[in-house]
Structures are given as C-alpha cells and as structure tokens.
Amino acid sequence: MCLPAAGLTAAQLAMGSLVVAGVGTAASIGMGIASANQQAAQAQASLDFQAQQARNQQDLATQQAQLQQRQHRDALLLQQKQSTEAYNLQIQQSNTQIANQHQQQIQQVRNERAALLARNTAERNEYQKSKETAEAQNKLNNEAANRAYVGQQTKLEEARKKAAFAQQTLLAKSIGAKGSILASGRTGQSVGLLARDVDRQQGFATAQDLASIDSARNAAIVAMEGDYLKAQSANNAALSGVGADPGDPFLPDLPQKPKFIEGIGLQINDQYSWV
Secondary structure: OOOOOOOOOHHHHHHHHHHHHHHHHHHHHHHHHHHHHHHHHHHHHHHHHHHHHHHHOOOOOOOOHHHHHHHHHHHHHHHHHHHHHHHHHHHHHHHHHHHHHHHHHHHHHHHHHHHHHHHHHHHHHHHHHHHHHHHHHHHHHHHHHHHHHHHHHHHHHHHHHHHHHHHHHHHHHHHHHHHHHHHOOOOOHHHHHHHHHHHHHHHHHHHHHHHHHHHHHHHHHHHHHHHHHHHHHHHHHHHHHHOOOOOOOOOOOOOOOOOOOOOOOOOOOOOOOOO
C-alpha cells in the first residue's frame, strides 16, 4: 500500500481511498463479466460441440440404417430374383414338355390318319377287286344259263320239227291208205269203216306227236328253270364274296393348341424407395 503524500488533508485522503476502491471494484466487476462471458462462450461451444456430435451420431445412425436397409433390400431382391428365375425355369421346362407332348400327339394323329387311309385304300382295292370278280363270274354264269336256254329251245324246236315231219308222213300214209281202200273197189259200209280206221290211226299218231311235243316243252321249261336257279345260286355265291363298301374312313381330328403356363416377372414391394 502507498503511503499518503505529505501535506494532504484527511478528506483528500479519504476521497483518494474511495477512488482507489472504486477503481478496484470496477476492475473486479469487469474481470468477473469477462470471466462470465468466457464461461458462457465455453459453455455454448460445449453445447454446440455436443449438438454437432449428436447430429453426427444421428447422421451416422441414419447412414447405417440406410445401409442396412439397402443390404436387406438387395438380399430380398436377390432372393426373389433367384426364386423367380427358378420358377420360370420350371415353367419353361413344363411348357417345353407340353409342346413336345403336343407335337407327339400331332404326329400320333398323323400316323393314325396315314394308317387309316392306307387301310381304307387297301379295303377299297379289295372291295373293287371282289366286285369285279363277282361281276365277271355273274357274266359267266348268265352266259352259261343262256347257252343252256338256247340248248333247251333247240331241243324243243327239233322235237317240233320231228313231230311236224311225222305229221306229214302220217298225212301221206293216210292219203295213201284211203286211196288204196278206194282203189280196191270196195263199196258199202266197209269202205267207211276202213276210212275211219285210217283217220283213227292218224289221230292217234297225231296225239302221240302232240304229247311228245308237250313233254319236250315241259322238259325244256323244267330244265331252263333249273339252269336259271343254278345261275342265280352261282351269282349269289359270287356276290357273297363281295364285302361291304368301306366308304370314306373316319379320320381323327388334330389335337387343339395346348395352353401354356405363364411365367412371372420380378415384382418387389419396395418399402425403402426413399433410400
């Protein structure tokens, strides 16, 4: 502490002391304010640092969460992609199998059609051949029957000619016999009796000739009917060898186009689209 200068009054000394005390107090107050400001600044800086640290930690946590979400999404995408590809591969294999089976069915139907057409062609040829054979046999049978008819009619005509010749002979004999009777000079009833006897013999011979003609005609009719029945029987036998007309074959339809299984695309419900 400084000693008061000589000659100063007590009041002056007191005033000087007050001034010095005021100055010291002001300095102390100023230093306190500065210290308080410094502490406030330090506190604010600490708060700002803590806030920045909190923001940094929040950003880091957000980034880590986003990274985990992206990794989860990528894993889900990969899993669904693999599942979809595996499913679509199965669908493709199934569709390939369906297409192959469809082609096999088409080929089977085509083979069956070809076999049916070939068999129908063979049956038609066999039917036509048997029909032609039967028709040729019928022609031969009818020709044989006609020859038999002509033979019977020839026999009947010969019998008629023979009977006519016999009638001419009888007529000549009758005329000759009657002439002999008249030339004998006989008269009376005996001449009539002799003439009637000649007529009776002529009539008897004529009746025999007519009966012979009738018998020949009846025999010819019976023979021709027998030949007709024989020809009919032979024709029926020939026709019995002819089967039914095969007609057009029934061909199966080609199989309809199959329905293929549709695949699926990759569809992800992206709940992290904001990432």
